[in-house]
Amino acid sequence: xxQTPCLAAVATGLHAxxxxxxxxxxxxxxFGNLALGIARLVRPRKPGGEKAVxxxxxxxxxxxxxxRFNIRFYLVALFFIVFDVxxxxxxxxxxxxxxxxxxxxxxxxxxxxxxxxxxxxxxxYIWVKGDLDWVKSLARRSGTEVGGE
Amino acid sequence: MQVMTDLFARIxxxxxxxxxxxxxxxxxxxLIMALVMASCAIVFTWAERKVAGFIQSRYGPMRVxxxxxxxxxxxxxxxxxxxxxxxxxxxxxxxxxxxxFVIFVGSLMAWAAIPFAPGFIAADLDLGLxxxxxxxxxxxxxxxxxxxxxxxxxxxxGAARGAAQAVSYEIPLALACxxxxxxxxxxxxxxxxIAQQGGIWRWHFLHDPFLFVAFLLYFVASIAEVNRxxxxxxxxxxxxxxxxxxxxxxxxxxxxFLAEYANLFLVSCxxxxxxxxxxxxxxxPVFLPGLVFVIKAVLLVLLQMWLRWTLPRLRVDQLxxxxxxxxxxxxxxxxxxxxxxxxxTGQAG
Numbered sequence: 115x116x117q118t119p120c121l122a123a124v125a126t127g128l129h130a131x132x133x134x135x136x137x138x139x140x141x142x143x144x145f146g147n148l149a150l151g152i153a154r155l156v157r158p159r160k161p162g163g164e165k166a167v168x169x170x171x172x173x174x175x176x177x178x179x180x181x182r183f184n185i186r187f188y189l190v191a192l193f194f195i196v197f198d199v200x201x202x203x204x205x206x207x208x209x210x211x212x213x214x215x216x217x218x219x220x221x222x223x224x225x226x227x228x229x230x231x232x233x234x235x236x237x238x239y240i241w242v243k244g245d246l247d248w249v250k251s252l253a254r255r256s257g258t259e260v261g262g263e
Numbered sequence: 264m265q266v267m268t269d270l271f272a273r274i275x276x277x278x279x280x281x282x283x284x285x286x287x288x289x290x291x292x293x294l295i296m297a298l299v300m301a302s303c304a305i306v307f308t309w310a311e312r313k314v315a316g317f318i319q320s321r322y323g324p325m326r327v328x329x330x331x332x333x334x335x336x337x338x339x340x341x342x343x344x345x346x347x348x349x350x351x352x353x354x355x356x357x358x359x360x361x362x363x364f365v366i367f368v369g370s371l372m373a374w375a376a377i378p379f380a381p382g383f384i385a386a387d388l389d390l391g392l393x394x395x396x397x398x399x400x401x402x403x404x405x406x407x408x409x410x411x412x413x414x415x416x417x418x419x420x421g422a423a424r425g426a427a428q429a430v431s432y433e434i435p436l437a438l439a440c441x442x443x444x445x446x447x448x449x450x451x452x453x454x455x456x457i458a459q460q461g462g463i464w465r466w467h468f469l470h471d472p473f474l475f476v477a478f479l480l481y482f483v484a485s486i487a488e489v490n491r492x493x494x495x496x497x498x499x500x501x502x503x504x505x506x507x508x509x510x511x512x513x514x515x516x517x518x519x520f521l522a523e524y525a526n527l528f529l530v531s532c533x534x535x536x537x538x539x540x541x542x543x544x545x546x547x548p549v550f551l552p553g554l555v556f557v558i559k560a561v562l563l564v565l566l567q568m569w570l571r572w573t574l575p576r577l578r579v580d581q582l583x584x585x586x587x588x589x590x591x592x593x594x595x596x597x598x599x600x601x602x603x604x605x606x607x608t609g610q611a612g
């Protein structure tokens with residue numbers, strides 16, 4: 115029953131839940147390896163030949179597929195970062211919304227409404243600019259060229 | 264977790280220290296959750312084929328097992344076990360081998376915070392809901408790893424689409440849960456369920472009109488999040504062969520499959536806990552909480568299957584349109600609307 119105070123704190127204290135999460139991580143790795151290990155005992159192993167060639171509908175693959183992505187995926191990633199940070203910001207506010215409103219009235223709500231309003235303007239901006247369109251229309255594209263942006 | 268540690272404490276008496284109890288209880292819960300994931304894959308692959316067959320006026324699997332092909336998933340599992348593990352010559356081997364693990368472990372870890380019944384939650388985290396979102400987005404990394412490491416054009420397209428879709432729909436998914444957090448004032452999954460005590464009218468999706476819309480937004484976004492029809496663009500078999508897991512065989516492929524069906528059930532479980540009252544029954548006192556919870560979640564899964572086999576697949580531009588131009592603004596309106604509702608009805612302020 116002797117254990118260091120630190121471990122005892124982990125076992126009983128605030129962070130017991132996160133210790134369980136760590137156990138889940140370790141168990142997941144173990145379980146995956148176990149399944150692969152069982153499969154290794156059963157499955158055939160005849161490496162080499164054509165089956166190691168990358169699948170391209172039966173043709174010989176032409177070149178590597180480590181190519182450049184379409185720029186649109188980067189745009190989506192950028193929007194995601196902006197909005198995800200905003201969601202992270204919203205969560206602590208949502209947790210304390212009730213008690214804070216009781217103390218400070220509707221000011222708590224108005225402040226967040228202003229923040230969301232600014233964010234909505236940003237969304238409207240990328241919407242008008244056409245960055246939310248997966249396929250930008252030709253007219254819009256030539257329009258930006260004429261406008262010299 | 265509490266249930267498990269109590270059980271071990273009763274079995275071992277004073278033989279186990281508190282740390283030992285924690286480890287034993289945690290590992291048991293992890294084993295149970297892994298078995299839940301595995302049974303998801305077994306039950307839902309069979310159910311999916313039967314539902315698909317029913318919707319398309321055919322039988323679905325009928326041969327394996329005596330009744331309606333019930334042993335079909337077992338036969339599939341045996342077949343997958345016996346398949347050779349092929350790593351393509353041109354693939355990035357370490358990444359290729361790691362990707363299924365990232366997806367599987369990410370999914371398993373999210374199960375730690377699902378409250379099946381009072382006390383039956385592996386990790387009763389104060390950040391529960393937030394933790395589930397955080398851990399389940401590891402799947403996006405796994406998808407990108409799998410697609411890129413395969414060095415296959417189909418895989419790369421599938422992975423790029425899958426990642427773009429998953430990150431886009433994560434925004435309305437997370438936004439839709441904020442009104443619930445505002446009402447309960449907690450991210451703890453147990454607290455969220457307990458706040459819905461007292462019959463169906465206390466469940467969050469009927470709290471006010473904005474929360475009903477938020478529930479619908481969550482449901483649609485969660486289908487997109489787990490890459491299922493009508494949002495199954497990452498694995499459109501008619502154009503991308505199989506998407507990001509084209510090059511995977513045998514057990515490694517099985518991990519993707521397992522995680523897909525487990526995630527299907529996972530998002531339904533989160534929807535159940537957050538919006539549909541968790542283990543609380545329709546009316547009356549708490550009765551067989553675990554069963555009530557699972558029934559609700561399974562009904563949601565069946566609804567998702569129904570949608571998958573009824574609706575045609577979206578195009579990629581429609582997918583982005585729905586997310587960024589419809590669901591994100593609507594979710595923002597829901598957050599503000601729920602706030603106004605709470606202030607107006609005197610629940611806050």
